[in-house]
Amino acid sequence: MIVCEQVEKRYGRKTILTQLSFEITEPKIIGLIGRNGVGKSTLLKILAGHVKTSAGKTEVIGKRPFQNLTVAANTIFIEDGMTFPSVMNLEEILKSGEKFYKNFATDLAFELLKFSRISDKNHHQHLSKGQKAVFNLIYGIASRCAITLLDEPMNGMDETIRDDMYRIILKDFLAYPRIMIISSHYLNEMEHLIEEILLLHEGKVELFAPVEEVQxxxxxxxxxxxxxxxxxxxxxxxxxxxxxxxxxxxxxxxxxxxxxxxxxxxxxxxxxxxxxxxxxxxxxxxxxxxxxxxx
Structure with missing residues (x-):
């Protein structure tokens, strides 16, 4: 469902990704790991269709992802800086989710928001950093997209809520399997959750292997x-x-x-x-x- 062959991404003279190749063929939770600036976010943006590659082959559900409507309808990309219409409160944002994603679990999203003690009458831009991170992740999980891309989803959350969010990710994956790629600096917290590790180093795939093999x-x-x-x-x-x-x-x-x-x-x-x-x-x-x- 995801294929990258010799992918390169350059911004001007700066090379972010080079000779990057891997393939994901079945639903699983994958940890995308690497040091700051190694290209994790860039890779996720390429898979989501937000950024075009400079060279190489990229396919998501059999399509080239860049500005592709089929990929957009089956992929969600959750990142720290995502925004929603300022005129809509959280209730309205969640109710509109099913218009964009055919499997959007609206009832689940409201239950998770209530569990997280965030009022659905709030507006996204008025939430704290941690609350935004929680809402964004809930939205991403509830979308139940075939390709779910989470870029540093736990940033800003305290330890207790992070533990809850990891459990929610796992439970929803078991209920609705899909490809989930989670970029994170908290690998030690995620080892029980993920099946495989995709490790980037100097813009390349250093290794792509099951957690037990890496250990x-x-x-x-x-x-x-x-x-x-x-x-x-x-x-x-x-x-x-x-x-x-x-x-x-x-x-x-x-x-x-x-x-x-x-x-x-x-x-x-x-x-x-x-x-x-x-x-x-x-x-x-x-x-x-x-x-x-x-x-």
Missing amino acids: SLAIKLVGQKENVEPALKAYEVLATYENGPIFEAIVKNSELPLPEGVRMQNLSASDVCKVLTTSKGGSVDDIYRNSKSNV
Whole structure:
């Protein structure tokens, strides 16, 4: 239902996406992960038909998405800066949803709004940042579009309401399966929710894999430096850290036996993604270790 082949997006001389390829063929919840400025929002806008690619092939439900009415009718893109007509209150906005989206769950939207303690007599532009985020997400979930694109939907929400919103996303997906792509900096909060991770790095797909596979890509070796460091010759090292007397190394997973005096810790998918997208300049530890100011 979504195909990207060698997609590129440039703004002037600045390249945002390059040689980006992936395919999604069935309903699932996917976490779109990457550091700031890597092109997550740009990719979602391309899939929603709001932005045209500079090169490559993009198809959404078999159509080129840019300004395509079929794609627009079956896709919703929820972002932080979205707006609604200022003359309409939230009640009127929700009641108009079914005019644009054939599967719009109006009753569900009102129940979720009531659950979130937001009056439907409010106007969208008068809501707080957190309330806007909640309403936007409710609107996106209630649309029940075949392609649901959520760009940083939890921004501005407190932790309690974020937990509720994650549960709502999962319950509605189970009731009405569709492709849901969620861009977020809260991967550690979403690992129980998403099935696969689409990780962007330097404008390309660094990996696209199930959460469990990502979690198993690397491990952490922990112990005294004199025990850990000599053992690293046998591993592919991704990162090292020194915390006082404790030395830690994140390495590619392998079947090698643990060296004496070294213990292993499993990593979350969030931890693995952080390491895979660490700049070539190294970690904070490397900066302080090599800084002339510390000489």
